[in-house]
Amino acid sequence: MAKDTLTITDNRTGKQYELPITDDTIKAIDLRQIKVKDDDFGMMTYDPAFMNTASTRSKITFIDGEKGILQYRGYPIEQLAEKSNFLETAYLLIYGELPKKKQYEEWVHNITYHTLIHENIKKLMDGFHHDAHPMGMLVSIVGALSTFYVDAKNIDDPESRKKQTFRLISKMPTLAAFAYRHSVGRPYVYPDNDLSYCANFMSMLWKMTEVQYQANPTLVKALDVLFILHADHEQNCSTSTMRGIGSSRVDPYSAIAGAAAALYGPLHGGANEAVLRMLDEIGSKNNIPSFIKDVKEGKGRLMGFGHRVYKNYDPRASVIKALADEVFEVTGRNPKLDIALELERIALEDEYFVKRKLYPNVDFYSGLIYQAMGFPVDMFPVLFSIPRTVGWIAQWEEMLKDPEQKIARPRQIYDGSGVRDFVVMSKRG
Numbered sequence: 543m544a545k546d547t548l549t550i551t552d553n554r555t556g557k558q559y560e561l562p563i564t565d566d567t568i569k570a571i572d573l574r575q576i577k578v579k580d581d582d583f584g585m586m587t588y589d590p591a592f593m594n595t596a597s598t599r600s601k602i603t604f605i606d607g608e609k610g611i612l613q614y615r616g617y618p619i620e621q622l623a624e625k626s627n628f629l630e631t632a633y634l635l636i637y638g639e640l641p642k643k644k645q646y647e648e649w650v651h652n653i654t655y656h657t658l659i660h661e662n663i664k665k666l667m668d669g670f671h672h673d674a675h676p677m678g679m680l681v682s683i684v685g686a687l688s689t690f691y692v693d694a695k696n697i698d699d700p701e702s703r704k705k706q707t708f709r710l711i712s713k714m715p716t717l718a719a720f721a722y723r724h725s726v727g728r729p730y731v732y733p734d735n736d737l738s739y740c741a742n743f744m745s746m747l748w749k750m751t752e753v754q755y756q757a758n759p760t761l762v763k764a765l766d767v768l769f770i771l772h773a774d775h776e777q778n779c780s781t782s783t784m785r786g787i788g789s790s791r792v793d794p795y796s797a798i799a800g801a802a803a804a805l806y807g808p809l810h811g812g813a814n815e816a817v818l819r820m821l822d823e824i825g826s827k828n829n830i831p832s833f834i835k836d837v838k839e840g841k842g843r844l845m846g847f848g849h850r851v852y853k854n855y856d857p858r859a860s861v862i863k864a865l866a867d868e869v870f871e872v873t874g875r876n877p878k879l880d881i882a883l884e885l886e887r888i889a890l891e892d893e894y895f896v897k898r899k900l901y902p903n904v905d906f907y908s909g910l911i912y913q914a915m916g917f918p919v920d921m922f923p924v925l926f927s928i929p930r931t932v933g934w935i936a937q938w939e940e941m942l943k944d945p946e947q948k949i950a951r952p953r954q955i956y957d958g959s960g961v962r963d964f965v966v967m968s969k970r971g
């Protein structure tokens with residue numbers, strides 16, 4: 543009769559072991575009993591880059607990479623993008639259910655009324671060089687918030703966690719906008735509580751001398767949808783960083799500084815910045831074949847293509863591609879779009895990309911929209927960090943409440959030299 547177990551024969555000893563299987567998974571720690579000698583450490587798994595290791599159980603985000611499915615708490619991303627808004631989706635991700643009317647109103651109120659930052663943070667911001675990358679500023683300043691909110695270290699207190707959640711989700715746009723204003727040498731614009739989350743962010747970015755900034759509603763909606771699409775993506779590099787740092791039980795500001803730093807890299811949240819630089823480099827449709835040839839010869843990557851989990855079209859990329867038309871109606875067409883569309887067409891027919899199941903990911907088109915909306919390229923990873931803060935918090939909460947989690951501490955296979963005696967400098971030749 544079929545059994546939910548895995549039988550392993552160790553051919554070094556002839557011994558057999560029967561390990562339980564749950565959810566198509568065995569526990570790595572169950573392998574530790576496999577030894578040749580009693581005083582051996584026991585067998586481990588070797589999994590650089592966590593290609594096949596589940597580090598947690600999670601109820602937040604479901605991805606089926608083969609089928610191109612993404613769901614938050616069971617709701618398909620396409621439905622959320624069409625019918626929800628960013629703050630409602632944020633509530634869903636963090637609390638597990640869509641809010642009822644009263645819960646939603648309280649939630650929006652709490653986020654809206656925590657947007658101001660301490661005046662000293664402006665001084666910190668002023669200390670950065672005029673051409674400092676806004677993401678570098680954001681990473682530093684979100685970490686510095688832990689020195690302003692010392693109650694944040696009470697991570698076992700649900701009330702404290704709730705307060706930091708409001709503060710983080712509400713202040714990230716303020717920090718992001720202030721970093722931008724600093725980089726262009728404009729005075730900081732304070733939050734406007736009469737505006738929605740995204741309209742307020744746009745006001746803090748672009749308001750000049752008018753009494754109230756009037757953002758274009760189509761662009762506000764587009765930004766809101768982009769924020770929904772970027773809010774969580776299960777155990778990606780920055781989220782694993784958030785959980786890893788958080789597992790040391792540090793405050794959430796310090797953990798988010800680490801998560802945001804992970805997001806900054808060109809293989810993760812920096813990819814849409816890299817896509818635009820790549821499109822600039824290609825310059826015109828005529829140069830695409832030689833660019834593709836170079837990629838296939840290993841002289842660089844087609845940025846915005848490929849994903850560790852998706853081996854199909856990234857569902858977020860499909861929503862963004864449709865959104866692009868609405869945005870370009872307002873802003874005018876981004877001339878790089880034609881190069882991107884042609885690149886996609888060629889790559890999706892090319893044996894190299896087909897064989898490796900490389901499809902456009904979320905970053906392939908998002909940069910084009912952000913640029914058309916007026917965001918400088920340096921702001922792209924910052925724009926990613928704002929909504930992803932929600933996912934980081936949801937995953938951090940889940941990690942803290944999970945009795946199976948402990949401080950994250952992988953093992954290694956030591957490959958270095960055996961023990962040797964110290965040699966004084968004069969005798970080192």
Ligand code: ACO
Pocket residue numbers: 808809810811813837842843844845846847848849850851898900903904905
């Ligand atoms: N262009 C060209 N070749 C690629 C690309 C690409 N974008 N991505 C993967 N490949 C090739 C690799 O060279 C490798 O080929 P090989 O088997 O002949 O050696 C094969 O496809 C598998 O690639 P890996 O690097 O092993 O895949 P991995 O899962 O480690 O990488 C990653 C995923 C980092 C996203 C990769 O596809 C990549 O670098 N893409 C470009 C950067 C990018 O768009 N990142 C954004 C990801 S989405 C996000 O973070 C929000």
